[in-house]
Amino acid sequence: MTFGHQLFDYSLNRDDHGEWFLGEPSPAQKNRATATASLVDSLRINEFMANPLAGEPDWLEVVNLNDALPVDLSGLHFALDGYAVGLSSPGFLEAGGYRAFYPVNIPRRGSLRFKIPSAGAELGLLDSQGNLLDKISFGLQIEGTSLGRLPNGIGGFQQFSEQATPGQKNVIQESSSIVINEIMARNQTVIYPGMAGTPDWIELFNKTDGLIDLSGMRLRLDGGDEWVLPDGIYLEGHDHFIVWFDGDDLIRRGEFPGIVVDRSLPPSGASIELLTAEGRQLDQLRFGIQVIDQTIGRKGNQWQLLAEGTPGKVNGNAALLGSTDDLRINEWSGGGEGDDWLELYQRGNQPVDISALYLTDDPSLAGKTKHAIANLSFVGPKSWVVFRADGEPQRGSDHLNFRLSSKGETLRIYSDSLNVIDEILVAESFVQGGSNGRLPDGEDRLVSFDVVETSKGIPNHTQIEGLQINELLLTPRTPSGRAIEVLNFGANPVDISGWAIGSERSSLDAFRLPAGTVVGPGQFHVLHEAFWLPSDIIRSRDWQISLTERIYISEIDSQGIPTGRRLSAPVLPTHWNESFGKFDLSHVDEFARLQSATFGKSLTESLETFQLSAGGQNVIPSMGPLVISELLIDTKTGATLLPSILDGVEFIEVYNRSNESVILSDTVRNLRGWRLAGGVSYHFKSDVELEPGQVLLVVNYDPSKEPMITGALQQSWGLPLMVSVYGPFKGRLDNGGDLVRLQELVMLPNSMGLEHNAESLGWVDEDRIEYASDVSWVTPLQSGVFSLHRLDQDSYGNVSLNWGFNSPSPGQLSEVTHPKQNSGFIQGLSLVEGGIVLEIATQVGVRYTVQHTDALNRGHWNDLRTLTGTGDSDVVFDASPYQDTRFYRVIAEQSISPD
Numbered sequence: 001m002t003f004g005h006q007l008f009d010y011s012l013n014r015d016d017h018g019e020w021f022l023g024e025p026s027p028a029q030k031n032r033a034t035a036t037a038s039l040v041d042s043l044r045i046n047e048f049m050a051n052p053l054a055g056e057p058d059w060l061e062v063v064n065l066n067d068a069l070p071v072d073l074s075g076l077h078f079a080l081d082g083y084a085v086g087l088s089s090p091g092f093l094e095a096g097g098y099r100a101f102y103p104v105n106i107p108r109r110g111s112l113r114f115k116i117p118s119a120g121a122e123l124g125l126l127d128s129q130g131n132l133l134d135k136i137s138f139g140l141q142i143e144g145t146s147l148g149r150l151p152n153g154i155g156g157f158q159q160f161s162e163q164a165t166p167g168q169k170n171v172i173q174e175s176s177s178i179v180i181n182e183i184m185a186r187n188q189t190v191i192y193p194g195m196a197g198t199p200d201w202i203e204l205f206n207k208t209d210g211l212i213d214l215s216g217m218r219l220r221l222d223g224g225d226e227w228v229l230p231d232g233i234y235l236e237g238h239d240h241f242i243v244w245f246d247g248d249d250l251i252r253r254g255e256f257p258g259i260v261v262d263r264s265l266p267p268s269g270a271s272i273e274l275l276t277a278e279g280r281q282l283d284q285l286r287f288g289i290q291v292i293d294q295t296i297g298r299k300g301n302q303w304q305l306l307a308e309g310t311p312g313k314v315n316g317n318a319a320l321l322g323s324t325d326d327l328r329i330n331e332w333s334g335g336g337e338g339d340d341w342l343e344l345y346q347r348g349n350q351p352v353d354i355s356a357l358y359l360t361d362d363p364s365l366a367g368k369t370k371h372a373i374a375n376l377s378f379v380g381p382k383s384w385v386v387f388r389a390d391g392e393p394q395r396g397s398d399h400l401n402f403r404l405s406s407k408g409e410t411l412r413i414y415s416d417s418l419n420v421i422d423e424i425l426v427a428e429s430f431v432q433g434g435s436n437g438r439l440p441d442g443e444d445r446l447v448s449f450d451v452v453e454t455s456k457g458i459p460n461h462t463q464i465e466g467l468q469i470n471e472l473l474l475t476p477r478t479p480s481g482r483a484i485e486v487l488n489f490g491a492n493p494v495d496i497s498g499w500a501i502g503s504e505r506s507s508l509d510a511f512r513l514p515a516g517t518v519v520g521p522g523q524f525h526v527l528h529e530a531f532w533l534p535s536d537i538i539r540s541r542d543w544q545i546s547l548t549e550r551i552y553i554s555e556i557d558s559q560g561i562p563t564g565r566r567l568s569a570p571v572l573p574t575h576w577n578e579s580f581g582k583f584d585l586s587h588v589d590e591f592a593r594l595q596s597a598t599f600g601k602s603l604t605e606s607l608e609t610f611q612l613s614a615g616g617q618n619v620i621p622s623m624g625p626l627v628i629s630e631l632l633i634d635t636k637t638g639a640t641l642l643p644s645i646l647d648g649v650e651f652i653e654v655y656n657r658s659n660e661s662v663i664l665s666d667t668v669r670n671l672r673g674w675r676l677a678g679g680v681s682y683h684f685k686s687d688v689e690l691e692p693g694q695v696l697l698v699v700n701y702d703p704s705k706e707p708m709i710t711g712a713l714q715q716s717w718g719l720p721l722m723v724s725v726y727g728p729f730k731g732r733l734d735n736g737g738d739l740v741r742l743q744e745l746v747m748l749p750n751s752m753g754l755e756h757n758a759e760s761l762g763w764v765d766e767d768r769i770e771y772a773s774d775v776s777w778v779t780p781l782q783s784g785v786f787s788l789h790r791l792d793q794d795s796y797g798n799v800s801l802n803w804g805f806n807s808p809s810p811g812q813l814s815e816v817t818h819p820k821q822n823s824g825f826i827q828g829l830s831l832v833e834g835g836i837v838l839e840i841a842t843q844v845g846v847r848y849t850v851q852h853t854d855a856l857n858r859g860h861w862n863d864l865r866t867l868t869g870t871g872d873s874d875v876v877f878d879a880s881p882y883q884d885t886r887f888y889r890v891i892a893e894q895s896i897s898p899d
Helices: 707-717
Strands: 011-014 020-024 043-049 059-064 077-080 083-086 098-103 110-112 121-126 132-138 145-150 156-161 178-184 200-206 218-221 226-228 240-245 259-261 270-275 281-287 296-299 302-305 327-333 341-346 358-360 383-388 409-414 420-426 435-438 446-449 467-473 483-488 500-503 507-512 524-528 550-556 562-570 580-582 591-593 626-632 651-656 662-665 674-678 688-690 695-699 737-749 759-772 787-790 803-806 826-832 835-841 846-853 862-868 873-878 887-895
Touching (some): 098 110, 178 270, 178 281, 483 550, 507 550, 626 737, 626 759, 674 759, 695 707, 835 846, 862 873
Antiparallel strands (some): 043 145, 059 098, 077 121, 121 132, 178 296, 200 240, 218 270, 270 281, 296 302, 341 383, 358 409, 409 420, 435 446, 467 580, 483 524, 580 591, 626 651, 626 787, 651 695, 662 688, 737 759, 787 803, 826 835, 846 862
16 A cells, blocks of 8 residues: 555554545554544645745645644645646645645655646645635746745735745744854865864854844754754854864864864755744755855855855855856766766866756756756866766755666756756666766767776776876975875886876876886886976975875876876875875775885985885885774674664774773863774764773764663673773664774874974874675675674784674674685785786685686686695686786685595
8 A cells, every 4th residue: 555644643544445544543453533624624725836946846735724633635636727636645634734745756755746837827726526625826936935825724825035834834034133144065175273174164144233142043954953052152243153063073172162063064065044942943045066165155135156265254255157168967877786976077267156057868848957956056167076866866966866777868967048058978888887978077088987997076087007106105394205106017118208297176287297207117116296397387385285185197198188098096194204005905996004105215314315216015004003803784683583672783893902002082182082984983082091902892872872782782792891882973884885994183294294394183094994795805604693803903904805704792802713714815915927826725625716807897707726725825826917907816615525
C-alpha cells in the first residue's frame, strides 16, 4: 500500500470492504473509526507560490477550517484551469492544520501533478464527486512573493513578500529591526587580525538608532541546527555583530572574545534564519554556491557578491561580475557505477553570477528549465563548480534533479532568457569510473580521462607517461629554498625545458623551467626555486600556495601553448624545512610527510650546497606518537548473537605507540590538541592524556548519555573498564570506503613559508587510513561482525597490506589470525635489471596465485605464478615490460591436504 500524510496519535485502518479510514490505534483489536470533518465545509486554499526564487519549488497550501476535527483528504482533486488531478494515496489534515503540496519532482514531498504558472491561471479544489470546494484566479506573479489569505482560510488574498509560510499560518510580520547583513561561507585563506584560522562568519546589523538585546536570539541552519546567543549581549544602533563559524577549532585557542560556533558554513549553499528567543523569524536568507574567500552582503535592498568581506564594518563595494558567456560544461562522469557529476568551468577573469541559469539533459522545449541553479550562486574567475547529478536537489544547491544517462544524451546550460550558453553531446561510451571533458579546460577538444586522471573541481589534465612529481619542499626557512623533485621512471629522457610550474588559484603558469632541463631515464631531477623563471604576472616571493590547492607542472608546446598534459601533487601542511613526497606502497596519489628530506643535499648546509641536489629515493613517511589501531564500521547484529543495542555502533581506536605520554587536549594550555577528521570528525576538548602503550576509543554515540552501549561493548567484545571512551564523532564510516585522519595541532609556517619565520596554528596528519571496498583491500572470508585491525602499529597506516579483518577487540591490541591476512603478504618489492622481484610471505599448505594488472579500472588480472606455501617467504620474478604502473595481488586459494 501507499499512504499519504498521517496524523500524530492516529492510525490508518481498513474496513471490511478493504477501504482505508482514520481511526484510533487498536493493535490486536477491532478497528475503530474516528470522526472527520467534511471536505466541502472545511478545506480551503490558503496560500500558494507560483513564481519562486531560482532553485525553489512552487507550492499550494490548504487549510482545515475545522478546529475540532481532522479532515480526510481522500478524493481531493487539484484543478488548474479546469484540468483536475487527484491525490494518489490516502492522507489527512489535522484540525485547524495547514499543509503545503509540492510538485511531484520534489522527492518525499511531491504530490502536486502540475506546475503553477507564474503568468497566471485559475486554481481550484474539488472533492471526489467534482464539487468545487474553493478557487482563485490570479495574474502575473512577482518572483519570491506568495499569495495568501488573511485572516487565514476566510480572508481575501494578499501578497506576502519574503514572508511566505508554506505549511504554516499566514502572518504579517513587522519589519525586523535586526537583519542578517553579510555572510562568508567559503573562507580558505583570509586571516583576520588577532584570530587563528580562517573561519566563516555571519554578520548581524541593527538598523535602528536604539540598543537591541540579542540575548536568546537564535541562528538556524537549513531548518535544523540552531545556535543560541548567550545572555547579556547588546547591539548598539547601526552597529554590527559577528558570529564566527570555526570548523577547524582554532579560534578558541587564542584570546579572541567573540561568539564562536564549532562548525563551518556549507560552501555549496544553505538557508540561514534569524529567530527571536520565542522562535519568531526576524530574517531569512537562502544562498547557493559561493566563491572562495568572498562574501555576499546587502547593498540597499539586494543581496550581492561583494568585492571584499568587511566583518563588523559597513559592507564594501559589489564585486565586478563577468559574463555568463564564459561558462563551459567542462567535465562529467556518470552512467556507470558510483556518483554522477557535472562540472562547469568559468574562463573569465571576474566572478560570474550563475543564479537563475538552467542545467538540463532534456533538449525538449519543456526541458529547458529542468534544473534552475539556486539564488545567490557564483563561480570565481578561472574556477570550477561541481554539481552532483543524483536526482536529489533537496540535498543542496550543488545537487541536480537528474542523473546522467549511460545511453548518451545532450547536456546544456541555458541563460535566464533561455538562450543556450553551452552544450555537450554525451556519447554512449564512457570510461568506467573515469570521466570525459575538455582539454585544456574550457577549450573545444573533448577527451576521455581514466580513473587516475579524473579531475573533479580542479584543472583537467592527462598524465605524462613515465614522469611523476616525487618530493616537494615548500616551507624552507631559507628564501628561494623551495624545491620540487621529479622522477623519470620511463625508458627515455624527457626534456621539460619551458614547462610551467603553478597552482590553480594563483596561476597554472606562474613560472617556466629554464632551457636544458632534462630528466634522464630512471633518474631524479630537482627543480630549485632559484632557477624558476617567473612569468610576467607573478614573482617567486609573491607565489602564495593554499593547502586546498595542488602543485602542477604543465607541458608547454613549441608555440608556448599548454597541451593539457600535467604532473600534479597535493599541498600538505609541513613544518619548517620538512618535505613531503610520494609513497610507493600505498595509493596512486598518496603523498605523505617524510621522515627526512631526500633531495641528496640538505638545505641546512647552505642554499648553494642544496642547489647541487640531484634527488634520491624517498624514505618512509613520518609518523606521530598516536596511531589509529582499529576501526569498527556500521555493526549489523541481525544475524549474530550480539545484543541489538550494538546495531549501528562504530568506533575508532587510538593507540599511543611512543614511550611518552601524549596530551590530546588541555583546557588550560589549549594550544595543544588532537582531532579526528575526514569522513568523520571529533575534537578532544576536555583534559585528555594517553599513556605509553594505552588505547582510547572514540565512538559514534554519546557515552555519557548512553552508558548501556558502552556496557554492551564490555560484555560482548571485552572492552576493558579502564579504557576511556569519547564521543560522539560526527558523521559515519562508509562501508564503501572512507578517509579517517588523526591530526595534531601544531605551529606551522605562515602562508606556506612565504612570510619567513612567521607561524600560525594548524593541523597536520599524524596518521591516516583511506580504506576501500575494492580488490586492493582484503575482506572477511566468513559472515559476522568484523573490524579493521592494524597489523603493525609502527608501520605507515595508509597501506592496505597493513590492515586485516578480525573480530572486534575495542581497547585491546589483538593479533589478526585469519589465514588470509597472516599470509600472502607482499613483504618486499624491488626493481632489478630485467624486471621486478616480489617477496611473498606464505603459510604451509596454502596455494597462492600471484597476479598483476597495469590498470585497476580495467577489471582484468593476469596470472604471474602459482605456488604452494612452505611457511617461509617465497620469491617471484616478473619480467615486466616498461610500464608506468603495475599492480600486484596475491590470492590464497585453498589448503592442500598433507596426504
